[in-house]
Amino acid sequence: MMPPVLAETEETRDGNFFNAEPYRLLWRFFRHARPYRAWVILALLLLPVSTLLQLWQPLLIQQAVDRHLLPAQPDGFSGLLALFLLLIIGQFVVGYGQTVLNTLLGQRVVRDMRRELFAHLLAMDAAFFARNSSGRLTNRISNDTEAVSQMVSAGMINLVGDLLLLLGIAVGMVMLSPRLSLITLLAMPVIVLGTLFITRKMRTVQREGRLLQARMAGHLTEEVEGRETVRLFHCQANNRATFDRMNRAYLNTALESNFYEALQFSFIDTTSTVVVALLFWYGGAMRDGSDLSIGVIVAFIDYIRRLFFPIREISGKFTTMQSAITALERIFALLDTPSAIADTGAAIPPPQPIRGEIAFQQVWFSYGDTPVLQEIDLHIQPGERVAVVGPTGAGKSSLIKLLNRTYEPQRGCIRIDGLPLEQFPLARLRRAVGMVQQETFLFAGSIADNISLGDPAITPERVRQAAQETGAMAFIEALPQGLHTPLMERGVNLSAGQRQLLGITRVLAFSPRILIMDEATSSVDTLSERLIQEALEQLLERRTAVIIAHRLSTILHADRILVLSAGRIVEAGRHEVLLQQNGLYARLYALQFQTG
């Protein structure tokens, strides 16, 4: 029954080189590499040097054999030996330098690309994150960029190097003996086609193997996560059979790939030996009155051994390039997605300081095709405390999130202190409008870091003071390292009540003029409940506040209560007045807030 986990998806597809798209992507990518132009040029310049260092060696051997060894002529031999040693050491140094340089280049370009991607993500709007899972976005930043780095480090520059090496070998051979080169040239189609055929086969089989491996991993993951279900429905036997099928299929691809691997290994060895044998044979046949010497044959043997390496590499590099290009496609697609919330306000500085007056004028907001808020008209005085109540799905949370431009209305205008929201620089707006959410999101890091969020303007004293004002300090001091106690991921080592207290403390530390808040519904014990109430009172003091109220005390303390239903404000006023109207509020109140 098991799933086709990780089958052909956008993540596993490979690009192809048969249309213009890859070249357009590559060109765009090259522009990203621009700051490192100098490094690229250096890497390219090293290529001919390394080719020369490699290809000179067989020539020296030929000279050694023909001029010194055979005629027993020691004069100048030591010079040749010295040059030879120099070439060997040079090859080592240049080879090392090339690999380091290529990796450095790849890693730097990718580091920049990652930063660009992350900066882009930070500027994206809330709706974007609702559409894209965090796993997917993380994949773009970590894995796709890694594929691109592979392309730079192992792909592009080395591809040029391999081609250069092939060319160099051809030149070297022709220089040594045009006729023997002809023999090798005749063998070339066999060598190239054979190598290409084997590497291609191998890659297909290995790809299949990787896919099966991913499927087995997916199967195992599901089985571990769904272990109780597996047990309850007694499908162990069935699952074993399914897993065995995958495992066996994997075994078959593995055996096949083993064969091609061994074939590749032997093909190169054997073909080069056969070519060498043919050289001997041809050398013997044309011996009379020809330019052929033993040294030339020895040098040829060397060249032929070197010939296979670049041929094998080239086809591998195309695979690297292919997966990098699909990665680039996804990366650029992400970079090209614009944010729905544009920071347009930088130009006009708003009056200082913000008083906290809020006005909604005929505001309409829909989420996709679903209308959420309609014809909202609302005026809130500085320092006023407004509670928002209403049934589920009435648009309460959208209403408050319009205020810090998490969302943007399609129609109408929202003003703070008489200025439209778009005229505030985003950062300033969001520092002015503090938000307390139902669930406090905590980052891995210390408690102090989670309160200040790394803002240098919020000093340790300010953090301490805020924690004291909200009463969070009581539980923080009980922790082993106090404010410096590290929190585990999402703050799982704290209770729900403590997390809420921290959320309130955080906003208090930022001291915004306006507060928007979605009161937590999750139940906490009575003691925490009282602490949270007290913390809230601290936070709400002298601030304009719009609160989605879930607690009785909140609505009783509000200056005004707004009743939202199906995206419209249907009732507004103080508690007693609304109760007397005996409308939606009265019913809501009876159900939600009257305990008993």
Added chain:
Amino acid sequence: MRSPSDASRPFLWRLRHILPYYRQNWGAFLLGFLLLVATSATAALIPYLMKLATETLSDPAGGEALTIHVSTLILVALLNALLRIRSRTHIFAIGRQVEYALRNAYHAKLLSLDAAFFNREKTGDLVSRGNNDILAVRMFIGPGFLQVANTVMVYAVTLPVMITLNASLTLLALLPFPIILGVTRLLTTRLYRLSRVVANRFGAFSAFVQEGVAGIAVIRAHAREEDWHHRFARETQEIYTAQMRHTRLQSLFGPMVVLAGGVGGWILLLVGGQEVMAGRLTVGDFVAFTGYLVILVWPTVGFGWILTVLQRGLAALERIGQVLDTEPFSLLPPAEPPPAAPNQTATPQPGHHPTHRAEITPLARPCPTIAIRHLHFAHTEPVLHDIHLEIPAGSFVGLAGRIGSGKSTLLNCLARLYPVAPGTILLDGQDLLSLPETTLRHTVAMAQQESFLFSATIRDNLILGQPEASEAQAWEAARLAAFADEIARFPNRMDTLVGERGITLSGGQRQRLALARALLMNPAVLLLDDIFSSVDARTEAIILDNIHTLAQARQRTILMVCHRTAALHRAECIYLLEKGKIVANGTHATLMASAPLYQGLHQQMARHEALESLQ
């Protein structure tokens, strides 16, 4: 992960999980070894034949002999290729076969283990053992054997030939080789460590990005983007640094091997050249030496590398062993026929049971009574305390109580997902722990509140426990769970893919699919764990009607946990749990009259429902 005592255990003990495979395959290993001997022998012939050909070429009178040498060379090269392909595929195949068998064994083991084990381990870690560690063991067996045997053979064959040609030259030319071996060994261990650092950095980086994306609302709401830019820049810089540290070392590897080979060749030219000029060595010998040197380079490198592979293989074997050595909680031997004295090896393990349909041993009656006697249960803290219940066959029983009062735990104990003490839960007088797995699963079915759906089709999820169920039966089960109409409206109907964990379905759809799956088992005892939490009241009523009809028609015992007390109206008896104890029981009416806790639960629920339906 590794306890210090394990390292001091005998080597064979550390290999205990793969020793049987070695024993089974000793013939194959022997054949592989012989093939390697033949491969090395033919490989060593090639430089020698080249030497002969070179010498003949330099001898003006050797035309005939050259043709013979050349054709022999081609033949030997081809033979060598065949032998090499055969030996490599043969030996690697053994490793692959063991990998296959070991992975199946690991998988079967995971299927047999219980909650206690899984609560200790992380999913990702278990999956990684099943993948990466088994891969490392395969490397240990296949390439590990090949490299070691190959290196030994290549040296055993090549070295004598070289020494025969010229002993001192051999020694001198091989001078760089111990350095290759040492450096390779050093580099691979260091590189392994550094690549772990890179992998960890990368993992931390991914976690950082994931956290940033998840907490983006907070970052934005406080306008802290600037700070995150800096932190991100720092993270990327750290990856860069770790990567470059790895690269600086890794880049040494290839050039170093080439350098060592080159220096060997250079020594050959330096010393051998003098010898040739002095007439003590032929040019052919020189060519042969160069050839032998090439033959020796890679096995030497391979040997240094394989030591690291072997080390990693051993560590991986240990991690796999930790799972393979774990035993699931023991069950009692079946009550019928009466068992002999309990004996460790005779104790059947869940998952080890025969699974053939023919072997389902039915209980005495189609619908059993359930008796719970003094049941205590604790995870780390006590959850159930002295539960005592008698549930007559065919009755409909409700369980109510606050969140965390132990209702779900009780159902999990009844479903034998959690280990209980022997004799505390009896089905028709038979100990729950003595029932064969197959019998139990076809007698007791449970629909969980958060049922797991596999990323497969609706049908696959539905017929999970009854793979041979007919299409009509599947639809009937879906109908009973009030899900059939919706399935029929999906474009692919039963073949609709539900996505990972059923993500493409709504919460209510997932719950109904899970219920249908349990109903399809046609069980005598049906355990329902809060299956209406995401289902609307109208659908809930339809499902309840269907279940009641079933219960009456086919004599079925139903235990239902439900937060919506309304669903419990029709229960013959409701047990009220509080802090792991049964504090009251009775019908809905009597409990409403007598138990304030039950009243409270009922009112809370009623208010919640009224609020939800308000517009």
